[in-house]
Amino acid sequence: MKLYKRVPLLIAMGFIAGVAAVMLTSVLAQAPAADSKYIVSIDEVKQRFVDGDLISGSYTRTVTLSDGSRHEITLTPTTRNGMQVVEVKDKLANGQVSQSYMWPNATQVNGALMINIKDVGELREMMKHAKAG
Structure with a gap:
């Protein structure tokens, strides 16, 4: 992908990160x-x-992208190889399902679809250290 095509994506990701940071304190409270x-x-x-939903356990949300494709996203916290991860299932309207795993505090991009997960416990710890420092 050429650099000039990545710039809007990078700007959008920066904007999203900024909005998430502003909302973070109210959600954590x-x-x-x-x-x-x-x-x-x-x-x-x-x-x-989805803008900062607080989840615990399995979470499912159906979204329709601007190209008309429907995605049913299911996120399920689980353990894999002894590590805490989140299972991501993306079911398309035609029944095709893709499955992957994310670390907490990660972002996954699949085409134009972007999923971001933040671990509340780890964010609280980071805030404690930031206040103490």
């Missing part, structure tokens, strides 16, 4: 301390579908 809670955002480069 509302959430009780627990290990397996995550903040999830689902975006397309052109639009936002």
